Amino acid sequence: MTELDVPFVEKDQAKRLGARWNAASKRWYVPNGIDLQQFTRWLPDGADVVAAEDDLYTNPVAEDDNKVSLANFLQQVSVVVQNSFPSGTWVSAEISELRSNKGHLFITLVEHDEQGNMIARISARVWQSQAQVICSKFLQGTGAELEAGIKVLVYARVEFHAQYGMALFIDDIDPNYTLGDMAAKLAKIREVLVAEQIIDLNKQLPRPHDFYKVAVISPQNAAGLGDFNREAQLLIKYDLCQFTYFTAQFQGENAAKDICRAIEEAKLALPFDALVIIRGGGALSDLAWLNNEQIARAVCNFPVHVMVGIGHERDYTILDEVAGERFDTPSKVSHRIFSLVSNNALEADKRYQDISQTARGILQRTLERATLIYEQIGVQAKQGCVAVQKHMQSLISEILSQSPRQILQKGFAIVSNKQGKVVSSSNEASTEEVLTLEFHDGKTNVRKI
Numbered sequence: 001m002t003e004l005d006v007p008f009v010e011k012d013q014a015k016r017l018g019a020r021w022n023a024a025s026k027r028w029y030v031p032n033g034i035d036l037q038q039f040t041r042w043l044p045d046g047a048d049v050v051a052a053e054d055d056l057y058t059n060p061v062a063e064d065d066n067k068v069s070l071a072n073f074l075q076q077v078s079v080v081v082q083n084s085f086p087s088g089t090w091v092s093a094e095i096s097e098l099r100s101n102k103g104h105l106f107i108t109l110v111e112h113d114e115q116g117n118m119i120a121r122i123s124a125r126v127w128q129s130q131a132q133v134i135c136s137k138f139l140q141g142t143g144a145e146l147e148a149g150i151k152v153l154v155y156a157r158v159e160f161h162a163q164y165g166m167a168l169f170i171d172d173i174d175p176n177y178t179l180g181d182m183a184a185k186l187a188k189i190r191e192v193l194v195a196e197q198i199i200d201l202n203k204q205l206p207r208p209h210d211f212y213k214v215a216v217i218s219p220q221n222a223a224g225l226g227d228f229n230r231e232a233q234l235l236i237k238y239d240l241c242q243f244t245y246f247t248a249q250f251q252g253e254n255a256a257k258d259i260c261r262a263i264e265e266a267k268l269a270l271p272f273d274a275l276v277i278i279r280g281g282g283a284l285s286d287l288a289w290l291n292n293e294q295i296a297r298a299v300c301n302f303p304v305h306v307m308v309g310i311g312h313e314r315d316y317t318i319l320d321e322v323a324g325e326r327f328d329t330p331s332k333v334s335h336r337i338f339s340l341v342s343n344n345a346l347e348a349d350k351r352y353q354d355i356s357q358t359a360r361g362i363l364q365r366t367l368e369r370a371t372l373i374y375e376q377i378g379v380q381a382k383q384g385c386v387a388v389q390k391h392m393q394s395l396i397s398e399i400l401s402q403s404p405r406q407i408l409q410k411g412f413a414i415v416s417n418k419q420g421k422v423v424s425s426s427n428e429a430s431t432e433e434v435l436t437l438e439f440h441d442g443k444t445n446v447r448k449i
Contacts, residue, residue, distance in 0.1 A: 003025065004019060004029060004042040011028065014028055017079075018079055070162075075162055081160040081166070088156055088171055088172075090154070090174070091154055091155075096108045096121075103132075104125060109154075147284065150288065151178060154174075155174075156171070182288065189291065198297065199322055205304065214273060215243075215276065216245050218248075218277070222280055224281075228333060229334070231331075235341055240342075240345065251286045251287075251289040257294075263295075271304075273304065275302055276333055277309075277323070279311070279330070292318070299319055306325070308320055415435055417434070418434050432448070434447055434448070
């Protein structure tokens with residue numbers, strides 16, 4: 001054991017190198033078996049480092065049988081670790097677990113290979129004094145909370161303690177790495193869709209002029225669905241628009257498969273005026289499940305207009321890029337539908353009022369003209385009746401002037417036989433024995449001689 005002269009401000013550094021505190025002598029010391037080279041600046045004047053190193057890796061208790069105690073062995077491991085990693089290192093990994101306890105963060109970092117198999121795992125810590133700074137830095141840089149499921153680049157230092165084992169302490173974080181990882185994933189998906197020449201297919205479809213039937217895909221009982229339904233239910237209540245709902249998982253390993261299944265079900269249930277895909281805001285890692293090539297391809301190839309409302313204003317996924325229309329939140333999607341339907345309804349009502357007013361004007365003018373025509377017909381009919389009456393009176397006068405009575409008064413007579421039949425020719429008269437002659441003032445009989 002070699003005692004050290006360690007200033008108070010440097011005690012933590014000496015401790016990390018393996019020095020221990022002797023409560024009896026009130027001094028720090030280097031246990032046997034630890035390399036003294038790294039403690040040179042704290043060695044008392046005249047101490048022989050070379051001589052002290054002769055005791056390296058020795059254990060007085062076990063030197064006869066060539067054994068060391070566990071404490072000494074782990075101290076040697078600590079020295080090796082400290083010498084190999086004397087300072088921190090930038091490490092890229094994925095956060096698989098994160099929990100907070102009394103302001104400290106306890107993080108599990110993992111790495112997977114291309115097949116998704118875990119190839120590395122270690123626990124890391126962020127002390128309370130640094131946790132708030134690191135979390136704030138990440139939030140400001142990425143717009144998201146530090147949480148499980150995202151890739152990070154952290155500045156970490158490793159320590160090995162004989163009692164507590166190896167631990168990784170995180171002193172800093174680079175938000176740009178996380179943003180870069182997400183951007184790289186989006187870029188790769190985008191590159192595939194561009195190569196397949198389908199990235200703009202849905203955007204090129206015409207936007208609906210009105211909404212009568214809409215398909216909606218969302219997580220079951222999601223808060224975002226409730227926001228969407230606040231205005232959608234009004235349209236349903238007044239039978240202005242119908243909504244067909246399909247539910248799916250939006251996060252987790254089965255998210256892509258489940259969302260694609262819901263999209264296919266919506267396709268089989270066509271016709272729809274639009275397909276709506278919505279979910280409320282969530283953690284960055286939750287939304288990352290939507291950055292999936294299969295989901296993006298299904299949206300690109302959907303045969304009607306797709307409207308996406310995912311997360312909050314700051315959130316962005318590949319679906320926002322390939323859908324026909326992108327909205328910040330689910331409620332903004334329903335507002336777009338509600339506004340178009342209600343505006344069309346108001347426009348239809350205005351046109352109805354215009355048509356009704358025009359029809360009433362036409363009807364009024366028709367009635368006025370009909371009244372005028374009726375009055376004209378009445379006058380003309382009256383005039384016609386007067387003319388007919390005069391003409392009839394003239395005919396009656398003429399007829400009366402040609403009556404037998406009037407003719408008899410002019411010297412004519414009516415000849416008839418004894419049966420009263422009028423005789424109008426001499427031949428008929430020659431066959432009768434008795435004829436009756438009627439004059440205007442009476443009748444007389446004549447006999448054939």
